[in-house]
Amino acid sequence: MNSYLVSILQDALGKISDLPKSEFPEIQIEKPRDPSHGDAATNIAMLLARPLKMPPRKIAESLIAKLKTDPEKVSSVEIAGPGFINFRFADNWLYQQLKAVLDAGENYGKGDAQQGKKVLVEFVSANPTGPLTVGHGRNAVLGDTVARLLEWSGAEIEREYYFNNAGRQMRVLGMSVHARYLQLLGKEAELPEGGYEGEYITDIARTLQDEHGDSLSEKPAEDDIFKKAAEQAIFAEIRKTLERMNISMDSFFNENELYESGAIEDVVQKLRDADLAYDAEGATWFKTTTFGKEKDTVLIKSTGEPTYRLPDIAYHANKIERGYDLCLDIFGADHIATYPDVINGVKSLGLDASKIDVVVYQFVTIVKDGKPFKMSTRKANFVTLDELMDEVGSDVTRFFFLMRSPDSHLEFDIAEAKEAGEKNPVFYLQYAHARICSILRKAAEEYGELEDDTNLSLLNHDAEIRLIKNVFDFPGAVSQSAVHREPHRLITALNEIAASFHKFYHDCSILGEERDLAMARTSLLKAVAQTLANGLGILGIDAPERM
Template identity: 40%
Template sequence: MRATTHLRELLEKALAARDLAWPEKTTIEPPRDKAHGDLATNVALVASKQAKMPPRQLAEALREELLAAAGDIAAVDVAGPGFLNVTFAPAFWQRTVLEVAAAGDDYGRLSIGAGTRIQVEFVSANPTGPLHIGHGRGAAVGDTLARVLRAAGFDVETEYYINDAGRQMRILGMSILYRYRELLGEPVTEPEDYYRGEYVKELAQELIDREGMALLDLPEGKATDVCRLHGEQRILDGIKKDLQDFRVRHDVWFPESTLFAAGAVDRTFAELKAKNLAYDKDGALWFATTNFGDDKDRVLVKSGGELTYFASDIAYHDDKFRRGFDIVVDILGADHHGYVPRMKACVAALGRDPEASLKVILVQLVNLLKGGEQIAMSTRAGKFETLADVVAEVGADAARFMFLSRKSDSHLDFDLDAVKQQSMDNPVYYVQYAHARVKSLFAKAAERGFSPAPATPELLARCDTSEDLELLKLLEQYPDTIAAAARSFSPHLVSFYLRDLAGKLHRYYTANPVLTAGDDALVAARLHLLNAVAAVVKNGLRLLGVSAPDKM
């Protein structure tokens, strides 16, 4: 980012001297072939009409001014019809070490999101059972995205939408009551549709321990309500603990029931009717989503009076925008892909630009493996289905990193045995070891009584090999990675970057002696370079919610 910003400033100055405005279609980016320099720009092509001169002629003139204006630029080549290929001097890249050291934990923090409020809603699983590994992947993606957006300067609030109203919660209550009666020896008929997990029996036993047989004397509806409320609270407590253990934080826990209590659903229906976007037909209330490109209109209230999930979702998103968010992010399971156009229609009906105001991130399934073999999803002993089981088995570091090791809408194979191995084939270990390796070098240097001289431009000039410059350039790209991850809502870009940086560090360590490099100045220069790498690895891992150990 420093390189891009610096080049743009030089070009803007050169254009301003010719009374030329900065063209909107100007691009500054790394060329596809590294042999063509560090950055390439089309500025001469897109400004030539303003300048009233051929693009290549303008490019030649800009080339001379760039070389004359800045000692940071070593070479500028004019290519093709007028592209400028710019190569920075080694001293420019070497200063990155000083920049990293000066910024410390704040290296990579940006202000591109200043003034923009974003809400990230994720997990939001029904409180009808414990979180499974699919929820875990969504939790890692949502929490990391929020961290990345904050690092980029956005005002971010995270939220968990508690589906505490509707049919699934009633089924939970009935399921617990069924197990309650069964445990007390009452003659019961197995319900056709109920939650069968062992946790339901445990919840029923808790009620027996607390209430004894008192629920048997209550009307069934009242007894079901007692069971539902108990189950909801206990399950929600478990969900909160699981997320806390997974280093995931939600700023707001928003109960669906509050929408109804506040009249938000009725208010939203009234607004849609006033806009002629909702209408009555066959005893049901319909939303005219075909007005927004949907293949058919959708039911909001069924003929029997029951609300669809879509109805409360519209009211919920209306509430989000009323709270002042500029952008809302929904992180959903990949099985909800057909739901996205409806939510886009909902946002458009609320008077918002659906492309700018709503971002939907789909999270694909996780295939759980053990020793390379896929394992059945079960809560029985020896099987690992729940998020809590996985975290207990491999730790939060490994689980979070693996969930973020691929793009969220790609399938993920998660091998429980592989992520516990301390080998370079394990991506979690691979990145964490990059940090620990550098810290080990400093510990060894201290044991030998060696303390590196302070980092100065003169000292860092010793970092002049192609391997040095490759590391330096990648360090300089870290802020660009944060910007790209934030702008595209793609937190996996951070893990991709860290694997690349760790790989270059490990190769550098193998090919270049550090403590035995020769003279003290070279040793010190390389220690400062690697210390900057460790600092960036640590900063990146922090965004992923993963620790950076000093020893492994």
């Protein structure tokens, strides 16, 4: 519809002015906030006021005089306010589109903006040092949902989890298990400096005890067996947690591969060749001052250990070399500072860094017992995602993380999510879907199955028209959410559909109505239920048939 309006406006535009085509401002069609302003509006007359040196309303008048609208599509065109041109859609067009929604079914809302693109979404990527916490939840849910949105835009998606099982963190983790293991055997042992205090460490030690008795007691704390046991147990838990949240990874990428393949050394060498890396003070540096940073950045510490930036660069280079059209990273605001280094690193290797894009989300503030709660994996001060899902389920968990803009700090009130039961906004959507399903079941009993020749033009109640129009907003909401990587936009649109449905439910009945009308309304509700189900599906949330 929008492209139709743009094309007839362009025609009319050509007739009223002799401006060269390149000077025309882009014709924007938007949906007015206030429904009394019609179904679509354009501000083109206002944009032309300056170049044409005419008052906007005058321009709008002459534009409309030349506008050839198809009465089957547009029922009225009006000038309003400072110079908006408002269009109202013809009812017949609405009915045709509604039919199209029903025909599209579970594909309704799919677009082709990313058709044929191969996209890698990397998210979660928590190192296996402990269970996933509520803090990781936003990353996990956001990443998965953005992936789903891109799938709905036609992209071919791969979900990847990047992790590092070497390094200091993991060493301390293994030593922590070792200490707990000795304690279980009744021996004196202390957690290492900065050790992991969580209960799960003892559980892992107990498993080792069950399998090996005391035969490991002479092993040094750094022995791989402790670390490996921890990694395996923790990863198993992480996978389970993700699965519970409806998240399924396609691949797990171990940072270690980058060392084994020589990719790390390769990066350093190439940077040296490009005169962007040098040795000083026992360390190897990346000349980030070349790119406008205040200081150069250490790539390899004087201990010989790389900083995380080096494998990050190698990893992103690896992703691009694997041939994706887009590599999307999901990370928290605390990692934003490293992003330019990675981009500059990748560029310096002669790769196309424009294929990398990033979704940054702001921190989650956990509110527990009415107070902000500081979490630390190491100190075992955390609420795990599993605990949260035990309380509220995965639907509520996902919804909470998605309902706010990624740019916005998210306050996650545990108590509120727990008691959320009836008040929880996710139920508003699910309830609408369940309510429709219930009606459809009863309508099928009373009137039999839908027939193809349903007379949709019987739908002319205000509540019906509003509902139809809201359903039409869905594909746009999906594509906008995908483009901006902001799932909350989709939630807003779904909320409006649900609200319009609940209003319809109140105003219009089906059972007891004359058959033709009942059938028409049943068709409408099928379209609404389908739309809600599609939308909830993108959010990874169940669309229940009964509640």
